[in-house]
Amino acid sequence: MSKQISEMTDFEKLVLEYTKKIPKGKITTYQFLAKAIKRPKSVRAVGNALNKNPMMIKIPCHRVIRSDGFLGGFGKGPAMKREILKKEGILFDANNKIIDLKKFIYKF
DNA sequence: CTATTGACGACAT
């Protein structure tokens, strides 16, 4: 199960904090997120932090994809992530590659 | 303390 906020590290909280800022209908990448928290090289660590998402409802971690345009992972499975994004108007092709990255990308 | 892991990314082949 996911961790409770109180049990999380400062780094993880920071990641989630920024993730919450991503507006509906938009997406960002693990890389932009890492840069936003002033840790441009902690890209992988950012992904790990999102995987421990304590509140799926309040934290739109599904809006974070890979910088090469691919879907990336998701706790509940990539298929789920893909469906949610579809509802927000963001589509992917048969290879889980986003259709129009530039159009939906959100940089902090 | 060291080793391993992983929702990543840049580059080489």
Next chain:
DNA sequence: CATGTCGCCAATA
């Protein structure tokens, strides 16, 4: 375009 390799970083065992 499809793999493979390597570097990075924070958390965990």
